[in-house]
Amino acid sequence: MKPVKKVIQFTDWDAALIEDATFEIAERHLEMEANVLRQARTQNYDSPYAFLNLPYDDALGQSVSRVAQATLALEPSMLIVIGIGGSNLGTKAVHDALNGIFYNELNATLKVYFADTTDPDMLTALVRIMETQLKQDRAVILNIVSKSGTTTETVANAALLLDLLKKYKKDSYHKYVVATTDENSKLWQVAQQEKFAALAIPANVGGRYSVMSAVGLFPLAMLGIDIKQLHEGARDITDSCLELSVEENPAARSATTIFGQYGKNIFIHNTFLFASELESLGKWYRQLVGESLGKEKNKAGRVVHVGITPTVAIGSTDLHSLAQLYLGGPYDTFTTFVTYASFATDITIPPAPELKSLDTNTQGLSLTHIMDAIARGVKVAYRNELRPFIAIELPEPSAYALGQFMQWKMIETVYLAYLLDLNPFDQPNVELYKRETRKILNHG
Template sequence: MELDYSQAGFTEKQIFNTAVKLLPTINEMNSIVKTRNWASDYASLLLPSEKTFLHQSHRVLKQVKADNFIVVGIGGSNLGTLALQEPLGKKIFYADTTDPDHLKSIIKQCKGKTLVNIVSKSGSTTETIANACTLLKELKNYEVIVTTDSGSKLDKEAEQNGWLVLEVPSRVGGRYSVFSNVGLLPLAWSGLNTTKLLDGAELMIESCMSNDVEENPAAILASLIYLNYQKNRVVFDQFLFSNDLEALGKWYRQLLGESIGKHGIALTPTVSIGSTDLHSMGQSYLGGADNKFYRIVNSKFKNSAIVPKNNLAPNLNGKSFNKIMNSISTGFQTALANRKKPFVSFNIDKTEEELGGLMQLEMVEVMLLAKLLKVNAFDQPQVEEYKKHTRKLLK
């Protein structure tokens, strides 16, 4: 993974002056990792070095063989899994929102035995319950595994039905839970090497716990998002130059949005996919206001086709698709730089290690950013505001 922040709008001195303010938090995180303190808000930092869940997921999948896998869960319960499965694994079905057409199409495609993995921390998410009940009524040949908090309503229902239950450590919130069994079980079924995934994340934890902020990528990135936000750059766009990384962008959108979108903070995460969205948003990103900060993520296709000889665009003859995509991304970065619109860029390989590392980096980055913004990275107090009205309507 390569990170370039030379065009991010601030000097190293400015960045490090902000980053040093994070040292007390980094020290606190360090001590939580060292003492393996699962009672802390930072408990998710223990997941990469915790092999219990990894072994549990492998054991379960040795017992339960299935032809299909459905994750029934929404938001923090499925976005991390989707983010990694899309670039790296075989197809999993997702039942997230209550969409009867989508459910029907899943049921139709499930031939043979299906593993239905109901994922809900609280065990009472409306969409998840509605989807799970419908699936269990319609599917003929299935086994259920529940991933939930110990003691939830879903946990009790599982006991009555004899369903297998995998627990999520109670202090690990949905948006930080991808390296628990929320992600590990479906991803292992999907064929990912989840050992390498955790290895990549664990290595990144080490970098992000560094007291030398000049070498700490999470501290540097959190500082940059913060400094750009102070300059009224209220949109933080994840611009991913690969179709199969769109879900990674959407996972991060929740991570950032839910962690810092409180107390009237204006910072808003968005997702763009290259090169497609240059043909829709490129004009606005270049010609519109300087109110955005970009994280550009470049990655290579494994299978890089070559453009055949043709008369329409002779300059493309023999060029690889990787070369074309890279030239489009570089062209956009040059245009941004010429307009002094700030961005950081990543080059990553689509492997378990690198994507595991990137997601871990982004989780620590968001925790640190929340500190700079003086908000709690782990709660979501306003979500209840719409849920209570919905409950009234569904009484």
């Protein structure tokens, strides 16, 4: 018997407080964009919407698995993902969600580290940890991830860590490096010359849409994540996200819901995740929104300064930090609640006679029950206070569930960009600070 596939649930659409008229307008517009996406589904990696097709690419999964298996055969004790932004946020999101935030402390086999920025103290610590492993003759894998191959922080950190690797693996260092980059980038060429394993990112897949490519798949496969299930989850939600009817299309429906908030001058979108392990997933979505929808100009080139500020909150932690603002402050925030139907584990609160006087209504309950009661209480309060929200329930921490969630969010973002008349795939204004930084680096 085939196991029942557990799908994510979308609820509380009515709590978003959007008028029917908004949906009628969106329906007419999004039907066009849904048709463009349907077309893109048939074009492999040739359209700007190439990311859509990554989960359908069996050859990709197989080639990543081959490289991962060959790399794992070196019996590494440490994997360092050298990459920033779109080059590590998706990996970190899935890893934290499924392996947990204490992974490194609980799993002696293969620890993972993320070298993103060039923080000297963080890198000093990382060098120390890496050198301890190398001194013990353990294998350390460097996964250099950069679409362009020339990201400042990534190249600096790669130079630093490669130098250390070479000290201990003078003649064989190339075996321990895996480059993930655009085919024919300068990094790709380096990988060829140096005999590093190289994994290609399709040209039309931008960093923030690349989690289903080798960018996410290689390190996740190394870390024991079922990347087939990640892809399968993404595939299984794609069809509904290409439905022409907004009502039957969860991506078009959530895009319309967020667009409706925008029309009511609600420019902050808070993703409120009720699990400590999901903070990185929130940060992955934060980049997707920030870069795809924060734009100086619309598609026609007119200056519009449009954008949604994405924020991430963790339940119940941040209720003790921001609930007062969320329930008492301005009506300027739309919230997407994300909860688990069940966690991987559970614990029942034992009777603690010593603490009996303190509380109270939690003894004998499970932690899942308490988290659920808090999340439900918050949603009731949001409804009572007319704070607009929708809610997503993930069935459980699984690659299949995350695949659904992430593919849904990427397609949602494309629809939302369409409604806001923006290009979801560029980030031209980033150049404004990079140019200044280059000037300073060149002239001191």
